[in-house]
Amino acid sequence: MLNNKKYLDTIYNYKGEWGIDSQCGLKISSAANGKTVIIATELYDKNPGTSVTQWNTYLATELCIKNGIAPDKLIFIEHTPDKGSKLAFYNETFYKVDFEWDGKKFINPNWEKIPKETVEKLLNG
Amino acid sequence: MKFKLIYPKWEKLEGQTTFNLPPHGPVVFAATLPEYVDIDFVDENVEPLTIDNSCDFVGISMMLTTQIKRGWAIADEYRKLGIKVMFGGISTMLHAEETLPHADAIFLGESEGRMEKVLDDWRNNRLQKVYNFMNNRPDIALVGPARRDILNRDLYYHKGVQMVDLFHASRGCHFSCYPCAVSYLGGRDFRPRPIHKAIEELETIENNRLFIVDNSLAQNTEWEKELFKAMIPLKKNWCSHTIEDKPEVLELAAKAGAWYVYQAVFDTSDYIRNRIKQYHDFGIGVEGTILLGLDNQTEDDILRLIDFLLEIDLDLAEFTVLTPFPHTKAWDDMVKEKRIFNFDWNDYNAGKVVFHPKNMSAERLQELYFHAWNTFYKDETQNQKMFKLFRQVVTKEMDEGTYRSRRMDLANSSFGQKVERKIASL
Numbered sequence: 151m152l153n154n155k156k157y158l159d160t161i162y163n164y165k166g167e168w169g170i171d172s173q174c175g176l177k178i179s180s181a182a183n184g185k186t187v188i189i190a191t192e193l194y195d196k197n198p199g200t201s202v203t204q205w206n207t208y209l210a211t212e213l214c215i216k217n218g219i220a221p222d223k224l225i226f227i228e229h230t231p232d233k234g235s236k237l238a239f240y241n242e243t244f245y246k247v248d249f250e251w252d253g254k255k256f257i258n259p260n261w262e263k264i265p266k267e268t269v270e271k272l273l274n275g
Numbered sequence: 276m277k278f279k280l281i282y283p284k285w286e287k288l289e290g291q292t293t294f295n296l297p298p299h300g301p302v303v304f305a306a307t308l309p310e311y312v313d314i315d316f317v318d319e320n321v322e323p324l325t326i327d328n329s330c331d332f333v334g335i336s337m338m339l340t341t342q343i344k345r346g347w348a349i350a351d352e353y354r355k356l357g358i359k360v361m362f363g364g365i366s367t368m369l370h371a372e373e374t375l376p377h378a379d380a381i382f383l384g385e386s387e388g389r390m391e392k393v394l395d396d397w398r399n400n401r402l403q404k405v406y407n408f409m410n411n412r413p414d415i416a417l418v419g420p421a422r423r424d425i426l427n428r429d430l431y432y433h434k435g436v437q438m439v440d441l442f443h444a445s446r447g448c449h450f451s452c453y454p455c456a457v458s459y460l461g462g463r464d465f466r467p468r469p470i471h472k473a474i475e476e477l478e479t480i481e482n483n484r485l486f487i488v489d490n491s492l493a494q495n496t497e498w499e500k501e502l503f504k505a506m507i508p509l510k511k512n513w514c515s516h517t518i519e520d521k522p523e524v525l526e527l528a529a530k531a532g533a534w535y536v537y538q539a540v541f542d543t544s545d546y547i548r549n550r551i552k553q554y555h556d557f558g559i560g561v562e563g564t565i566l567l568g569l570d571n572q573t574e575d576d577i578l579r580l581i582d583f584l585l586e587i588d589l590d591l592a593e594f595t596v597l598t599p600f601p602h603t604k605a606w607d608d609m610v611k612e613k614r615i616f617n618f619d620w621n622d623y624n625a626g627k628v629v630f631h632p633k634n635m636s637a638e639r640l641q642e643l644y645f646h647a648w649n650t651f652y653k654d655e656t657q658n659q660k661m662f663k664l665f666r667q668v669v670t671k672e673m674d675e676g677t678y679r680s681r682r683m684d685l686a687n688s689s690f691g692q693k694v695e696r697k698i699a700s701l
Contacts, residue, residue, distance in 0.1 A: 167371075167409075168371065168383055168405075168407050168409045168410075169407065169409065169410055170409045170410050171410055194451045194604075195449065195450075195451045195458075195463065198458075198462065198463050198464075199459075200459075200602075201602075201604070201607050203607035203610065203611060204601075204602065204606075204607065228611075237453070237571070238570055238571045239453050239569070239570060239571075239604065239605075239608060240453075245611050261610075261611040261612070261613075263611075263612070
């Protein structure tokens with residue numbers, strides 16, 4: 151169950167590892183300085199396939215190509231939503247993921263945990 | 276054709292009693308092979324493997340991450356002899372990319388209804404590198420009965436006592452548990468086998484003690500009740516993972532032969548205390564499964580948990596260290612936070628710490644893991660507690676007239692190895 155859909159405008163279907171049908175929540179928004187913020191939300195029980203984290207390089211590449219986003223203009227955020235569980239590992243988190251671009255696709259993800267306030271600033275300019 | 280099916284060995288956990296159960300993946304897979312295939316099965320955990328060219332095709336079935344490097348090594352040797360090797364099983368699916376260089380083919384998914392095509396490809400020298408059925412699960416009605424006849428049965432006895440046979444009545448899991456890859460492997464849809472097919476298979480199993488290895492039977496109450504009702508006449512006794520805690524379900528489970536269940540114990544709450552009591556009220560034993568190293572656990576929490584376990588009258592306890600297997604949330608979180616320091620798959624056995632815990636050092640978590648085992652079994656050893664649980668089922672079998680005495684011809688061996696029997700008074 152997702153308690154907060156603020157960071158999710160649509161459900162995005164993608165083919166994950168070995169072509170397995172997968173889903174994530176998606177929000178694409180313009181940020182200041184001409185960059186585009188993509189927030190990919192892990193759907194847990196509703197995602198039948200590969201997690202956003204495991205598939206982030208392919209997902210980010212696919213989304214940039216589909217939406218005409220230049221690789222160097224992307225701000226990619228992985229969002230794990232609050233599941234409403236008493237277990238701490240289902241709390242809400244945001245990770246900004248930096249990638250390298252090899253000319254055709256993103257590689258070598260590097261995660262940085264960021265507070266919600268940073269996400270809000272990015273979304274609200 | 277001669278098909279060599281191999282189940283690679285792995286290093287057993289330090290300090291624990293080793294029990295080799297007849298592996299389930301290989302016998303389920305063997306049932307999906309056409310009848311003309313002559314299967315020679317070797318479980319390397321109980322018998323030696325001779326690598327030679329006496330077979331036409333090799334299948335390596337791997338369940339555990341800690342098996343995969345051995346599986347790769349076996350495949351490499353066979354491929355040097357010019358014999359093609361295909362991998363399958365749970366850890367093949369979790370480590371598919373890494374397995375590819377060691378394989379002529381990898382099979383991803385469930386093989387029911389698929390192997391005729393694979394063998395036809397092999398025969399015509401067009402074996403595919405990947406048989407990918409991750410998105411395409413077979414009709415669950417095609418499943419089973421498993422080919423338990425391929426097992427070398429005498430090797431699964433401990434001092435004349437037969438080990439439980441494994442069986443599954445469903446696939447898939449709609450839960451999304453933190454350390455678990457099951458939803459990746461079997462899908463998020465719960466797929467129960469038709470009751471009559473499950474019973475048909477149970478009737479083929481001579482062993483009257485079973486381990487029902489379903490991820491969780493507690494996913495569809497009506498199906499679960501129907502299954503238990505249908506099992507009652509078979510008079511099998513069995514252990515399983517969690518069953519639903521509704522009284523009417525537990526009553527049926529007990530009548531159907533529920534011997535003991537694995538119950539996760541994750542805190543010291545009354546919920547857990549009451550759950551254990553409820554199982555006991557219905558005559559069902561409980562083996563607690565305790566995961567150590569979660570981010571919300573401090574050292575004090577772990578010590579308190581161990582004390583709690585001793586209070587709640589658990590029949591057995593199994594302690595494991597949180598292990599970030601690929602395709603789990605645990606893996607995702609640990610990778611993001613760069614907390615995994617050991618990627619040697621041999622060490623991914625749930626007994627070695629391979630990541631930096633949040634509230635203590637890795638070394639301290641490792642110490643607490645051994646402390647947990649030693650403390651819980653301080654007054655009564657694991658063998659003594661297991662004997663008590665075993666005596667419960669023997670008593671029940673004697674009442675029911677289904678008891679079989681131990682095989683005296685195997686009384687001095689354990690999983691194929693000679694041992695000395697110590698007759699001790701309790």
